[in-house]
Amino acid sequence: MTKVNVSLPAEAEANVAAFIDEVDERLSSEEEICRVVTETLVDLHGDREAYDRWQAGEDISAAERVRLQGYDPCNATLESEYYAEKDEDRFQRSKYLQWLWRQFDATPMADNVDFALRFRQMLADHLFEECGDDCRFFKGITFTYGHNITVGDNVVIHDDVHLDDRGKLTIGDRASISDNAHLYSHDHDVVDQTDVENYHTIVGDDARVTYDAMVRAGCRVGENAVVGARSVVQGDVPDHHVAAGIPATSLKVKPGWESVADPVEDTLRNRQAERRIEYDLPKEVETFDEFQRELTPPDTAE
Numbered sequence: 001m002t003k004v005n006v007s008l009p010a011e012a013e014a015n016v017a018a019f020i021d022e023v024d025e026r027l028s029s030e031e032e033i034c035r036v037v038t039e040t041l042v043d044l045h046g047d048r049e050a051y052d053r054w055q056a057g058e059d060i061s062a063a064e065r066v067r068l069q070g071y072d073p074c075n076a077t078l079e080s081e082y083y084a085e086k087d088e089d090r091f092q093r094s095k096y097l098q099w100l101w102r103q104f105d106a107t108p109m110a111d112n113v114d115f116a117l118r119f120r121q122m123l124a125d126h127l128f129e130e131c132g133d134d135c136r137f138f139k140g141i142t143f144t145y146g147h148n149i150t151v152g153d154n155v156v157i158h159d160d161v162h163l164d165d166r167g168k169l170t171i172g173d174r175a176s177i178s179d180n181a182h183l184y185s186h187d188h189d190v191v192d193q194t195d196v197e198n199y200h201t202i203v204g205d206d207a208r209v210t211y212d213a214m215v216r217a218g219c220r221v222g223e224n225a226v227v228g229a230r231s232v233v234q235g236d237v238p239d240h241h242v243a244a245g246i247p248a249t250s251l252k253v254k255p256g257w258e259s260v261a262d263p264v265e266d267t268l269r270n271r272q273a274e275r276r277i278e279y280d281l282p283k284e285v286e287t288f289d290e291f292q293r294e295l296t297p298p299d300t301a302e
Contacts, residue, residue, distance in 0.1 A: 008114050016115045024122050033093060034074045037100045041071040044107045073099035080144045083166065084287045085196070085279045087147075094147040097127040102142070110139050124151065132173065148185070152205065167198030167217060167277050172205035178229075181209045184217045187272075191297060194289055200275040204239065218272030224254065235268025243268060 008016060026036045042051045047068065054060050054068050069075045073096040080086065081095065101123050110116050120137040127146040132153035140160040143149065148165035152173035159179045163169055167185030177183070183203065189195035199218030203209060207221045212230040215221060220236045227233055228244025228251075237243045240257035241250045241264070248268060253261040281287065 006114065016118070020119055020122050023119075024125075027097075027126050033096045034072055037096050038072040040100060041103050042068070044104065044109065045071070047071070071103070080166070083144075083196075084281050084285050085198070086145065088282075090147045091145060094127055094145050097123060098143060098146050101127065101146075105139050113138075144185075158211075164201075164217075166196070168200040169202075170200065171203045172207065172223070174206045175203050176208045177203070178209060178211040178213070180212045182214045183209070184215065187217045191295075194291065198277040198279060199272060200277060202275075207237075216272070218270075218275040219268075220271070220275075224257065226254065233268065235270040237268055238262045 007013065023036070023040055026040075027033065042048055050060065050064055051068050051071075054065065060068070076099055078095055078098065081091070101120065104110055104116075104119060104123075109119075116139065117136050120141075121131070121135055124131040124135065124137060127143075128149045128151055129147055130150040132151055132155065134154050135151060136156040138157065138159045138161075141157055141163065142161075143163050144166045146165065148168045149163055150168075150170045152171060152175065154174045155171055155176075157163070157171075157177045158181075161177050161180065162182045164182070164184045164186060169183060169185050171177070171183075183201055185201040186196055186198045189197070197217075201215060201217055202220040203215070204221060204223035204225065206224040207226070209215060209221060209227045210229045210231075213227045213233070214231070215227065215233040219233050221227055221233065222237050222239035222241065224240045225237045226242045227237060227248060228242065230246070231244045231248040232246045233243065234247045237248070238250060238261065240254050240261040242252050242254060243250050245251075249266055250264045250268060252264060
């Protein structure tokens with residue numbers, strides 16, 4: 001691997017470690033999480049003086065008031081908050097942690113790679129269902145919830161990746177997800193797009209999903225497999241295979257792995273139905289159709 005070890009100067013290292021440990025300890029405590037997130041973001045954005053004036057009841061402008069209250073995740077909504085089938089109890093905590101992750105990425109410190117990777121690893125330990133050791137999460141990663149994601153050891157996820165865990169998402173040890181890739185775990189019905197089905201999507205150990213690729217809900221990228229750039233995976237990629245294209249097909253077996261890999265086939269088998277996750281909407285939830293359409297296919301009308 002053509003990389004070298006890099007470290008921060010001693011004083012910077014001590015300050016970074018102390019800050020991350022402090023936030024970690026507060027998130028692990030019984031302290032109210034919205035308060036932890038709010039105060040962490042206030043200080044990261046350098047707004048402590050204005051925030052203290054606001055808390056003391058002093059006059060501040062309307063713009064300052066909106067900005068300062070926006071550090072508190074209790075004053076924000078996320079797109080996933082509108083999903084009717086979500087686990088409300090789990091969502092509240094993951095929403096607050098996701099807000100901290102996203103707003104941290106809006107600070108200048110998010111470009112300090114050593115600091116930022118360690119801060120996001122710490123947040124992932126609190127946010128994900130499971131997160132292994134020595135992971136590297138780069139800038140601009142987004143999630144649906146976060147709490148339906150399981151990540152193994154030594155995983156790297158690069159800039160601007162979307163991890164959709166509306167269903168369930170598992171990423172194995174030493175997997176690599178490149179810039180702008182999208183991993184999905186939910187699908188919309190072709191006729192009625194408000195009809196959502198959730199699935200378990202899997203990226204195996206040592207697999208690589210390269211840049212701009214998309215993995216459809218319910219698919220599995222096999223162990224030690226590679227998905228080519230800008231490919232669209234609509235079926236299972238076999239272990240040790242290289243797949244690419246729209247839709248992706250298996251092109252070859254990685255050199256040296258022929259004896260343990262399945263033969264190359266023209267298409268990837270779709271096993272989505274085997275990984276469907278059933279759910280029932282809570283009876284007390286009031287749902288609505290955001291599109292307000294009244295479309296009836298002519299072949300189904302009575």
